[in-house]
């Protein structure tokens with residue numbers, strides 16, 4: 001696994017960033033995770049577009065040149081020697097003496113890593129996974145992919161301790177937002193529902209692709225509020241994300257969901273998604 005830190009390439013365990021980097025001190029930065037399938041970055045333009053939105057959202061001025069980043073990613077992937085990889089890309093406001101307001105003359109810092117993809121196990125894809133629900137105690141700008149992930153970290157750990165794969169955030173006691181690192185879809189009475197892009201969720205690149213696949217394949221789909229009750233009574237539920245792709249959910253809080261096995265809509269969407277990555 002390798003890292004690229006402001007132009008310097010090294011083995012990931014040896015890479016160094018300054019103590020005064022604001023990403024480290026304040027979580028003052030944004031990031032992206034994208035996949036490389038068969039040596040090719042997947043949905044790079046969509047990730048670059050979202051990164052530009054995140055940068056604007058936190059007022060970091062970084063000139064993103066898609067073609068330059070594409071070349072850089074290609075070079076790093078070739079150097080890492082993986083055909084299947086995950087690329088992590090982080091831009092922070094830079095390093096300067098610690099003060100909350102933006103320091104003058106602070107240059108943003110870009111970091112990239114290329115690692116082997118940590119995909120869910122085959123059994124999880126085939127049999128589905130369990131989720132728990134947790135109160136959504138995050139800030140009001142969840143459309144920004146910021147490196148402040150403490151609520152997400154705590155939620156995921158809670159899921160792990162409960163023997164579940166993912167923690168699903170719930171607002172105001174009954175509105176589903178998303179998973180700690182995934183978006184969520186539920187199918188009930190043949191209609192697919194996923195929460196809208198209203199600042200409570202990340203505009204997932206996989207989410208967007210799944211919506212377009214669903215529309216292409218003629219599945220009725222709605223972007224609207226997803227009540228917890230809808231989720232509990234759903235025939236099918238699945239999570240989407242760059243590393244998990246389309247992952248069936250078969251249990252909520254230990255209770256089997258629908259038929260208790262991954263359903264036909266989830267399967268069809270997963271298969272159509274897989275074809276896009278080939």
Ligand code: PDD
Nearest residue numbers: 033180181182183202204205206241242
């Ligand atoms: N997380 N929601 C949240 C909070 C996420 O962190 C992610 C992705 C998603 C799915 O978005 P996408 O389909 O664009 O990957 C939704 C990445 C993979 C991570 O933090 O590792």
